[in-house]
Amino acid sequence: MKRDKPKYKQIVDAAVIVIAENGYHQAQVSKIAKEAGVADGTIYLYFKNKEDILISVFREKMAIFVENVEVILKKNVNTSEKLFEMIDNHFRVLHEDRHLAIVTQLELRQSNKELRMRINDVLKEYLVLLDAILKEGIKNGELDEQLDIRLARQMVFGTIDETITSWVMNDQKYDLMKLSPEVHRLIMNGMKA
Amino acid sequence: MKRDKPKYKQIVDAAVIVIAENGYHQAQVSKIAKEAGVADGTIYLYFKNKEDILISVFREKMAIFVENVEVILKKNVNTSEKLFEMIDNHFRVLHEDRHLAIVTQLELRQSNKELRMRINDVLKEYLVLLDAILKEGIKNGELDEQLDIRLARQMVFGTIDETITSWVMNDQKYDLMKLSPEVHRLIMNGMKA
Amino acid sequence: MKRDKPKYKQIVDAAVIVIAENGYHQAQVSKIAKEAGVADGTIYLYFKNKEDILISVFREKMAIFVENVEVILKKNVNTSEKLFEMIDNHFRVLHEDRHLAIVTQLELRQSNKELRMRINDVLKEYLVLLDAILKEGIKNGELDEQLDIRLARQMVFGTIDETITSWVMNDQKYDLMKLSPEVHRLIMNGMKA
Amino acid sequence: MKRDKPKYKQIVDAAVIVIAENGYHQAQVSKIAKEAGVADGTIYLYFKNKEDILISVFREKMAIFVENVEVILKKNVNTSEKLFEMIDNHFRVLHEDRHLAIVTQLELRQSNKELRMRINDVLKEYLVLLDAILKEGIKNGELDEQLDIRLARQMVFGTIDETITSWVMNDQKYDLMKLSPEVHRLIMNGMKA
DNA sequence: AATGAATGAGCGTTCATTCAT
DNA sequence: AATGAATGAACGCTCATTCAT
Numbered sequence: 001m002k003r004d005k006p007k008y009k010q011i012v013d014a015a016v017i018v019i020a021e022n023g024y025h026q027a028q029v030s031k032i033a034k035e036a037g038v039a040d041g042t043i044y045l046y047f048k049n050k051e052d053i054l055i056s057v058f059r060e061k062m063a064i065f066v067e068n069v070e071v072i073l074k075k076n077v078n079t080s081e082k083l084f085e086m087i088d089n090h091f092r093v094l095h096e097d098r099h100l101a102i103v104t105q106l107e108l109r110q111s112n113k114e115l116r117m118r119i120n121d122v123l124k125e126y127l128v129l130l131d132a133i134l135k136e137g138i139k140n141g142e143l144d145e146q147l148d149i150r151l152a153r154q155m156v157f158g159t160i161d162e163t164i165t166s167w168v169m170n171d172q173k174y175d176l177m178k179l180s181p182e183v184h185r186l187i188m189n190g191m192k193a
Numbered sequence: 194m195k196r197d198k199p200k201y202k203q204i205v206d207a208a209v210i211v212i213a214e215n216g217y218h219q220a221q222v223s224k225i226a227k228e229a230g231v232a233d234g235t236i237y238l239y240f241k242n243k244e245d246i247l248i249s250v251f252r253e254k255m256a257i258f259v260e261n262v263e264v265i266l267k268k269n270v271n272t273s274e275k276l277f278e279m280i281d282n283h284f285r286v287l288h289e290d291r292h293l294a295i296v297t298q299l300e301l302r303q304s305n306k307e308l309r310m311r312i313n314d315v316l317k318e319y320l321v322l323l324d325a326i327l328k329e330g331i332k333n334g335e336l337d338e339q340l341d342i343r344l345a346r347q348m349v350f351g352t353i354d355e356t357i358t359s360w361v362m363n364d365q366k367y368d369l370m371k372l373s374p375e376v377h378r379l380i381m382n383g384m385k386a
Numbered sequence: 387m388k389r390d391k392p393k394y395k396q397i398v399d400a401a402v403i404v405i406a407e408n409g410y411h412q413a414q415v416s417k418i419a420k421e422a423g424v425a426d427g428t429i430y431l432y433f434k435n436k437e438d439i440l441i442s443v444f445r446e447k448m449a450i451f452v453e454n455v456e457v458i459l460k461k462n463v464n465t466s467e468k469l470f471e472m473i474d475n476h477f478r479v480l481h482e483d484r485h486l487a488i489v490t491q492l493e494l495r496q497s498n499k500e501l502r503m504r505i506n507d508v509l510k511e512y513l514v515l516l517d518a519i520l521k522e523g524i525k526n527g528e529l530d531e532q533l534d535i536r537l538a539r540q541m542v543f544g545t546i547d548e549t550i551t552s553w554v555m556n557d558q559k560y561d562l563m564k565l566s567p568e569v570h571r572l573i574m575n576g577m578k579a
Numbered sequence: 580m581k582r583d584k585p586k587y588k589q590i591v592d593a594a595v596i597v598i599a600e601n602g603y604h605q606a607q608v609s610k611i612a613k614e615a616g617v618a619d620g621t622i623y624l625y626f627k628n629k630e631d632i633l634i635s636v637f638r639e640k641m642a643i644f645v646e647n648v649e650v651i652l653k654k655n656v657n658t659s660e661k662l663f664e665m666i667d668n669h670f671r672v673l674h675e676d677r678h679l680a681i682v683t684q685l686e687l688r689q690s691n692k693e694l695r696m697r698i699n700d701v702l703k704e705y706l707v708l709l710d711a712i713l714k715e716g717i718k719n720g721e722l723d724e725q726l727d728i729r730l731a732r733q734m735v736f737g738t739i740d741e742t743i744t745s746w747v748m749n750d751q752k753y754d755l756m757k758l759s760p761e762v763h764r765l766i767m768n769g770m771k772a
Numbered sequence: 773a774a775t776g777a778a779t780g781a782g783c784g785t786t787c788a789t790t791c792a793t
Numbered sequence: 794a795a796t797g798a799a800t801g802a803a804c805g806c807t808c809a810t811t812c813a814t
Contacts, residue, residue: 025305029809030776039775041811050809110303112218120362148375151356155379158355159348166347169313182341186348190383200798222784232800234786243784411691415788416797425796427790436788496689498604506748534761540745541738541765548737549730555699568727572734576769586777608805618779620807629805779811783804790800 008046008056011036015057020099024107029053051115058108059122061100064093069129079137080188083156086133087187088180090160095176105161105168127153134191143191152191159187201239204229208250213292217300222246244308251301252315254293257286262322272330273381276349279326280380281373283353288369298354298361320346327384336384345384352380394432397422401443406485410493415439437501444494445508447486450479455515465523466574469542472519473573474566476546481562491547491554513539520577529577538577545573587625590615594636599678603686608632630694637687638701640679643672648708658716659767662735665712666766667759669739674755684740684747706732713770722770731770738766 014036019027029050033040047053072085094101108119130153137143143152163183167176207229212220222243226233240246265278287294301312327345330336336345356376360369400422405413415436419426433439458471480487494505520538523529529538549569553562593615598606608629612619626632651664673680687698713731716722722731742762746755 023306028807033776040777040809041775042773044810045773106306106309110305110309112303113216113299116299117362150359151372151375151379154355154359155348155352155376158351158353160351161355162347162351163344166343169310179344182344183348186344186383188383189385190379190381192382221782226801233784233802234800235798237785238798409692414786419797426788426798427796428794430789431794492692492695496691496695498689499602499685502685502689503748536745537742537758537761537765540741541734541762544737544739544741545734546737547741548733552729552733565730568730569734572730572769574769575771576765576767578768607803612780619781619805620779621777623806624777775812775814777812779809780807782807786801786803788800790798791796792798793796 005046007036007038007042009060011038011043011046011053012056012060015053016061016099016103019057019107020102024110027107051111051118054108054111054115055118055122057103058119061104062122062126065090066126066129068093069126073129073132079133079140079142080184080192082133082136083188084180084184086130087160087184088177091164091176091180094164098172101164101168101172105165127157130156137191141193144193147191155190156187159183198239200229200231200235202253204231204236204239204246205250205253208246209254209290209292209296212250212300213295217303220300244304244311247301247304247308248311248315250296251312254297255315255319258283259319259322261286262319266322266325272326272333272335273377273385275326275329276381277373277377279323280353280377281370284357284369284373287357291365294357294361294365298358320350323349330384334386337386340384348383349380352376391432393422393424393428395446397424397429397432397439398443398446401439402447402485402489405443405493406488410496413493437497437504440494440497440501441504441508443489444505447490448508448512451476452512452515454479455512459515459518465519465526465528466570466578468519469523469574470566470570472516473546473570474563477550477562477566480550484558487550487554487558491551513543516542523577527579530579533577541576542573545569584625586615586617586621588639590617590622590625590632591636591639594632595640595676595678595682598633598636598686599681603689606686630697633687633690633694634697634701636682637698640683641701641705644669645705645708647672648705652708652711658712658719658721659763659771661712661715662767663759663763665709666739666763667756670743670755670759673743677751680743680747680751684744706736709735716770720772723772726770734769735766738762 011032015027015032018032018035022031029043030040032053033043036043043053047056068089069086072082072089075082075085077085094104109116111119131149134143134147134149134152134156138145138147138149160183163179164176167174167179204225208220208225211225211228215224222236223233225246226236229236236246240249261282262279265275265282268275268278270278287297302309304312323346324342327336327340327342327349331338331340331342353376356372357369360367360372397418401413401418404418404421408417415429416426418439419429422429429439433442454475455472458468458475461468461471463471480490495502497505516539517535520529520533520535520542524531524533524535546569549565550562553560553565590611594606594611597611597614601610608622609619611632612622615622622632626635647668648665651661651668654661654664656664673683688695690698709732710728713722713726713728713735717724717726717728739762742758743755746753746758
């Protein structure tokens with residue numbers, strides 16, 4: 001499995017840095033190879049094509065979110081607390097890796113429709129976990145039993161995403177982490193029983 | 194004033210169609226010219242360059258939203274109703290022009306960072322009106338007086354935007370208009386006093 | 387005859403100014419029209435095409451040199467003196483019209499081979515007069531009877547031309563007129579009997 | 580060092596041929612690539628841009644003149660002889676490469692002012708050597724001690740240049756080499772002590 | 773496995789010229 | 794005679810991908 005070899009990770013990490021520092025359209029394969037310390041051709045031993053690198057970036061980094069949320073899901077706390085931790089985790093991960101924040105919120109969105117569809121497939125895994133939290137909340141009576149899961153998910157994700165994008169566009173100059181409680185409150189108000 | 198001449202509108206409309214049908218990266222100037230029924234060079238009598246066409250598309254179309262919301266703002270109804278009408282208007286305009294929906298939700302987001310910053314400037318006008326509704330709601334006691342305007346705005350816009358994008362990505366196969374009441378309810382719950 | 391109408395001269399003069407100030411490759415027909423105070427299309431009532439304007443510029447301005455040399459030729463002075471006056475006249479005309487100097491020495495030489503061939507035809511008239519002076523000098527014994535007229539003409543014209551071009555390239559910052567005596571002396575030494 | 584690789588020379592030589600046969604304005608990069616037997620993109624591995632190819636053509640070919648004159652300068656012969664060899668060498672190199680003659684005398688002069696300035700920088704190296712010969716001649720008493728070096732240089736170079744240009748414009752139909760003695764005589768007469 | 777030189781398709785923009793008014 | 798809006802052909806350069814070593 002290619003993905004286990006050290007160079008695979010090396011190239012993915014290089015891609016994040018190159019995209020964050022140069023922008024999506026200036027992230028040439030040759031630049032990524034240079035940053036990773038390999039030859040251009042070597043890239044193609046680990047990735048089918050450039051698009052494959054970009055999807056891998058998203059998949060590898062998204063995995064962090066998914067793993068964290070899986071842990072949160074298993075915790076013995078109520079739904080409101082789980083949602084708070086999910087929001088807080090989302091904010092924290094991007095707060096701690098400014099390159100990654102730029103890449104996911106601004107740069108990767110410049111990719112073409114097809115790539116974005118593929119990225120959405122990866123995202124779905126995350127949204128499925130969010131749905132699980134919401135369903136649990138409805139079941140245990142914490143959330144409104146009439147709640148339209150899809151819309152609720154779109155509100156939760158849309159609000160988180162828009163909040164982070166605004167923060168990135170403002171050059172990350174205020175403290176994103178401090179916003180978790182208020183974002184959580186706004187969202188919970190909308191959905192609670 | 195170039196923008197008043199019929200060919201200006203003709204080219205902007207052609208651009209929407211071409212981008213929607215071919216995607217942002219396959220929307221060559223020559224294709225837009227052909228769709229508009231003019232020569233390639235004619236484009237440059239009305240637009241500085243290709244980027245100028247794309248910003249114009251966004252500005253001209255966004256103006257519809259802004260005008261509608263300006264009317265809504267002046268209506269003699271309460272804040273909750275104004276928010277509903279804003280959401281419903283947003284959904285309706287994109288529901289009635291499927292090409293435009295694809296362009297604003299998917300294609301124009303592929304533009305480079307610089308163009309997207311310019312687009313954001315146009316968007317700001319719309320968000321200012323949203324802020325005005327929120328401020329009015331706080332003043333008249335309908336909305337929570339502790340409400341963080343910026344976060345509230347991000348929730349409202351983020352939820353609307355994510356809802357429409359999901360609808361477009363699902364090939365616009367369900368009725369977007371029917372979602373207005375529930376989206377409105379979710380949002381209002383989060384913000385009301 | 388189009389050339390007698392005031393607009394003809396107006397356009398030729400505008401062309402000299404536009405070429406001198408913008409350079410050959412930035413001297414668009416529309417710029418010349420604007421400088422001349424006429425519409426783009428009007429140019430084509432007086433000139434066949436752009437090349438025709440440029441040849442006309444050269445022909446009209448070269449006529450000044452030719453007329454002056456024709457006067458010099460008829461003067462009752464010796465060949466050495468005639469050559470001096472020709473050199474001095476050449477220097478003076480370009481010294482007094484800095485735009486024209488830039489156009490003839492630098493800009494018009496960027497034209498394509500065909501246009502330059504046409505320009506050479508115009509130049510020939512001038513060189514014929516120079517040949518006449520040289521022949522007269524050989525006949526009256528002032529110049530070496532073995533003199534190869536063609537080579538002598540190339541030396542005279544080449545030296546004058548190179549001297550003026552150097553002066554223009556050095557931003558016309560020294561006094562060109564002061565060089566006439568020395569240039570005349572160098573040339574005469576080479577040819578005298 | 581890119582300039583040492585065989586493809587570098589290959590492309591420069593191809594450029595000379597393409598420019599000579601098609602003219603400066605019809606010498607597209609794709610034509611040069613085809614003539615050189617490489618892909619269009621390969622050109623850009625060896626040259627920054629099209630202008631860089633053209634300057635390189637001039638620099639590489641001018642180097643031949645410079646090297647030859649450097650050898651001549653060191654010879655143990657008098658100044659008059661050195662000047663003769665310089666003229667004769669200049670004529671010979673262009674006589675033996677008719678493509679190069681067309682390119683240097685006619686085509687490269689059509690380049691824009693900026694490129695011509697760059698070309699002049701290369702030319703200066705050659706003129707410095709010419710100045711060295713002239714200074715030596717003044718020092719050893721062969722040339723007039725009052726000689727204005729700059730004017731003398733302009734006469735020597737202007738005469739050589741005009742002679743060759745006339746020859747090229749007349750389709751190189753007479754024997755350029757035969758003119759060296761007479762050109763040398765004319766020039767020396769003008770400068771000798 | 774790793775290299776990196778070579779490939780070649782693809783497109784925004786300019787501007788001389790025309791022609792309906 | 795004069796206008797000026799409209800035309801459309803033409804080209805330098807980039808960069809993802811390949812493949813001989």
